Amino acid sequence: xxKRIAGPEIERLxxxxxxxxxxxxxxxxRAALHLIKKKEQVLAPLSTAMxxxxxxxxxxxxxxxxxxxxxxxxxxxxxxxxxxxxxxxxVSDLWALERAGAMxxxxxxxxxxxSPLDGVGPDDLNIKGLTSRLAEGGISEVILAVNATMxxxxxxxxxxxxxxxxxxxxxxxxxxxPVGGELDYLDEGTLAAALKSRTIF
Numbered sequence: 001x002x003k004r005i006a007g008p009e010i011e012r013l014x015x016x017x018x019x020x021x022x023x024x025x026x027x028x029x030r031a032a033l034h035l036i037k038k039k040e041q042v043l044a045p046l047s048t049a050m051x052x053x054x055x056x057x058x059x060x061x062x063x064x065x066x067x068x069x070x071x072x073x074x075x076x077x078x079x080x081x082x083x084x085x086x087x088x089x090x091v092s093d094l095w096a097l098e099r100a101g102a103m104x105x106x107x108x109x110x111x112x113x114x115s116p117l118d119g120v121g122p123d124d125l126n127i128k129g130l131t132s133r134l135a136e137g138g139i140s141e142v143i144l145a146v147n148a149t150m151x152x153x154x155x156x157x158x159x160x161x162x163x164x165x166x167x168x169x170x171x172x173x174x175x176x177x178p179v180g181g182e183l184d185y186l187d188e189g190t191l192a193a194a195l196k197s198r199t200i201f
Contacts, residue, residue, distance in 0.1 A: 065091055074106060081104055087145060087146070174197040
């Protein structure tokens with residue numbers, strides 16, 4: 001049985017930090033210690049920012065992005081090309097493509113990929129929202145910017161089947177995205193090249 005090295009408040013902070021992606025128990029302890037040492041400079045502003053995020057951040061009812069407004073800033077930006085829609089698995093993928101700055105278009109976040117082994121089916125993803133947006137008209141191309149994993153490709157094939165009867169060009173990312181790779185881990189240049197070299201799915 002491991003000994004408790006700090007009070008319950010600090011232990012709770014460590015446990016919560018350990019739930020973040022990329023942070024294990026050791027990293028969480030180091031992060032907690034840093035926050036405590038830099039209480040005024042880091043911990044207090046972080047606490048305020050997190051409270052504000054909890055209160056104000058919303059999920060966009062149109063595309064699934066996260067923002068402080070609904071519809072989000074991207075959906076309401078009149079300078080974006082309305083006829084092209086990029087479909088991504090997660091918000092982190094949307095942010096990665098925005099950092100690449102290759103296209104000034106709108107997005108649709110699926111909220112994951114099809115994964116029968118994990119119990120994730122079509123109804124668990126935002127696919128109906130996608131077909132509804134296309135049914136409204138005005139979109140001529142859908143770019144499937146899903147990860148090059150088995151689940152991502154299965155999801156892309158399913159979406160292609162669902163959109164089969166609609167008058168819309170379906171393309172997917174091409175050069176630069178390695179098989180098994182995930183968008184959030186790729187550099188901006190690779191993402192920009194992949195978008196510009198997209199092919200018919």
